Amino acid sequence: MDLQTAINIPWKRLLRLALERGGSYADLFFEQTIYHDITLRDGQVNAAGTHTDSGLGIRVLTGDQTGYAFTESVAARDMERAAQTAAFIADSSNPAPQSVRLHTIKTKNLYPVTDQWNDISPERKIPFLQEMNDLVFGADKRVKKVIARLSDTTTFIRFYDSEGTGFTDLRPMASLSVSCIMEAGGKTETASCSRSFRIGGEFLQHSLIEELAAEVVARTAFQFSAVQPKGGEMPVVMAAGGSGILLHEAIGHAFEADFIRKSISIFSGRLGTRVCAPGINIIDDGTIPFNRGSINIDDEGTPGQKTYMVTDGILTSFLHDRISAAQFGVPATGNGRRESFRFMPLPRMRATYMENGPSTEESLIASIKKGLYVDTFSNGQVQIGAGDFTFYVKSGYLIEKGKLTRPVKDVNIIGNGPAALADIKGVANNFIMDNGTWTCGKEQSCPVSCGMPTVLVGSLTVGGGA
Secondary structure, three states, rough: HHHHHHOOOOHHHHHHHHHOOOOOOEEEEEEEEEEEEEEOOOOEEEEEEEEEEEEEEEEEEOEEEEEEEEEEEHHHHHHHHHHHHHHHHHHOOOOOOOOOOOOEOOOOOOOOOOOOOHHHHHHHHHHOOOOOOOHHHHHHHOEEEEEEEEEEEEEEEEEOOOOEEEEEEEEEEEEEEEEEEEOOOOEEEEEEEEEEEEEOOHHHHHHHHHHHHHHHHHHHHHHHHHHEEEOOOEEEEEEOOOOHHHHHHHHHHHEEEEHHHOOOOOOOOOOOOEOOOOOEEEEEEEOOOOOOOOOOOOOOEEEEEEEEEOOOEEEEEEOOHHHHHHHHHHOOOEEEOOOOOHHHHHHEEOOOEEEEEEEEEHHHOOOOEEEEEEEEEEEEEEEOOOOOEEEEEEEEEEEOEEEEEEEEEEEEEEEEEHOOOOHHHEEEEEEEEEEOOEEEOOOOOOOOOEOOOOEEEEEEEEEOOO
């Protein structure tokens, strides 16, 4: 059964079954996702595929107890069994009859689609990838291998809960990535770049592949002249754009309210206190049109919204799902998200970024006698409770006497997220949202995005050469 025809599924009966052992709340999350992907390696189709994933997740809440079950079948018997399983897990000794009157939530569509992915054939996609392959090979004679990948998904959501909330959402996603390998003088270097948006076939633009081709060639070529600098404690300037991944990983997770209510986060008990310098604003936003992290409505029925976590340097809000919002006695912030129907929703970020400040990038760099400028990150590790982090810097520059000098690579920066936040000495006015294929892996995978203007942190540990 196609979930898009599931409008007539007996949701009232399923909710009654879910609540028959005394649950105080229940919700039903129907989902169908259609996936397509094509990969070209050196101009030849290396892999291609399509598949559909669908099912139903049922959640029951009884106080602090949560019961969750899912089924990949929408046959009535299987859905009823899942409802009864969730009810059993969240068992209460005080069953109460439930009556539900549906009110459908309608929201502004942040990602309208005019060119549906399900209507686009591989014959249209392959030349698009081939053109990018040719642009990369043609840009530099050192290019030896190019891998280009295009993937798209279309997800249909239908939701009901025992409070009468109902909604549908059609969520597109398109991602384009390219990797380049160059060889010269006995050395091999590689780099990758990507773009991802909630968008339909309008994504397939010549300007996009020109932009990505130029970017990946420049990133790869950069590696040949870059060196590993000496390590030590020093000021670090984080470039606008992708540096926002540190904001997400080292700070943003500590604002998610499940970590707050469990007293795991270092920010527990600090709401309303100063966490950084005046003038700094940090936001988690689900309302940016076509953004990878945006959602019309979250997976619990809360409309997408813009949440100021830090306002003028003061911690003003955590990121809440239904459970944490009830515990704190505040409205949910639209951050209840899940990977799929197989998972319960958790407080998850969407698009996390810092707003512009009053400085310029040039003035921040000019203020440093000796330091590091970083602009491309790859792997990282974060201890969410304490906020300690280590991030691998793919590329950057030394700062010497107020100027960018030698290119550097293969550097680790080590620090503590809350401490680094408190140690921000300047914020530039050049905000960039990084629209790469960022995916958060907190217990389950969710698409996110991040961004920031150029930021100067007073001191971080730089792990480089001797």
